[in-house]
Amino acid sequence: MIEIKRFVNQYQLYIWPFFGLVLVILLCFFVMVPQIKALLKAREVFVDISQKAVILEQKADDLQLIDEQEVKNDLQIALSSLPAxxxxxxxxxxxxxxxxxxxxxxxxxxxxxxxxxxxxxxxxxxxxxxxxxxxxxxxxxxxxxxxxxxxxxxxxxxxxxxxxxxxxxxxxxxxxxNIPISLGDVSIPLALLSDxxxxxxxxxxxxxxxIPITTIDNAEGVKGKLDPFH
CATH class of the missing domain: 3.30.70.60 (Ribosomal protein S6/Translation elongation factor EF1B)
Structure with a gap:
């Protein structure tokens, strides 16, 4: 016991700073590391949101260039071939x-x-x-x-x-x-018709x-039950 006290008294100038350093390291590990992880996670979310915002802005610009009436006409033609x-x-x-x-x-x-x-x-x-x-x-x-x-x-x-x-x-x-309910993920660029x-x-x-077939839209007269399966 006397030898231990003598050792501590002799090297206390180095021992206490060492324990202080260990304590600081432990505090950094248990306090700062989780905060750093949370900060990195928040940065990833921010980058993801920023990228989606850029895509949305591009989609908005593309939508402004689209002729609404032309899209309606194309949709009507497509539905005449493959109805919903x-x-x-x-x-x-x-x-x-x-x-x-x-x-x-x-x-x-x-x-x-x-x-x-x-x-x-x-x-x-x-x-x-x-x-x-x-x-x-x-x-x-x-x-x-x-x-x-x-x-x-x-x-x-x-x-x-x-x-x-x-x-x-x-x-x-x-x-x-059936027409899709979802318009697609935000991260997916706007799909335009190819040539x-x-x-x-x-x-x-x-x-x-x-071959001007009759459809529900252009049929005239009283409409009865259109679907015999139900």
């Missing part, structure tokens, strides 16, 4: 116009069960028609350039009593896709003018 809901009136109207243009005799129209895939929902419309093989070919060719997006799911062909005239049931799938997309919209507009 089941367009039963449009589907029946398109089938009627395509069969009439192809010189087919439309006997009956019925609807199949609703189905879906990864990209778009759809429903099946079955058209029972009579006509020649050449008329059937014309119908399929017109279907490829019809304004409302449809795919040929199946064909049932049978003979009739008339020579060269066949009865056929076309199973067609008419597509639709190829504008050209595609122009083609769809031409298809619509060539």
């Amino acid at each position: 809901q089941k367009e039963l009136i449009s589907a029946v109207s398109q089938v009627q116009l395509l069969t009439a243009t192809s010189n087919l005799d439309l006997k009956d129209v019925s609807f199949g069960s609703v189905s879906s895939n990864q990209e778009a929902d759809g429903f099946v419309i079955k058209a029972s028609v009579e006509g020649t093989i050449e008329s059937f070919k014309n119908f399929i060719a017109l279907l490829k350039v019809a304004p409302l997006t449809m795919s040929l799911e199946g064909i049932e062909l049978s003979k009739t009593k008339t020579e060269g005239v066949f009865q056929t049931v076309f199973a067609l799938k008419s597509y639709y896709q 190829s997309e504008k050209e595609q919209l122009k083609k769809i507009g031409d298809y619509y003018r060539n």
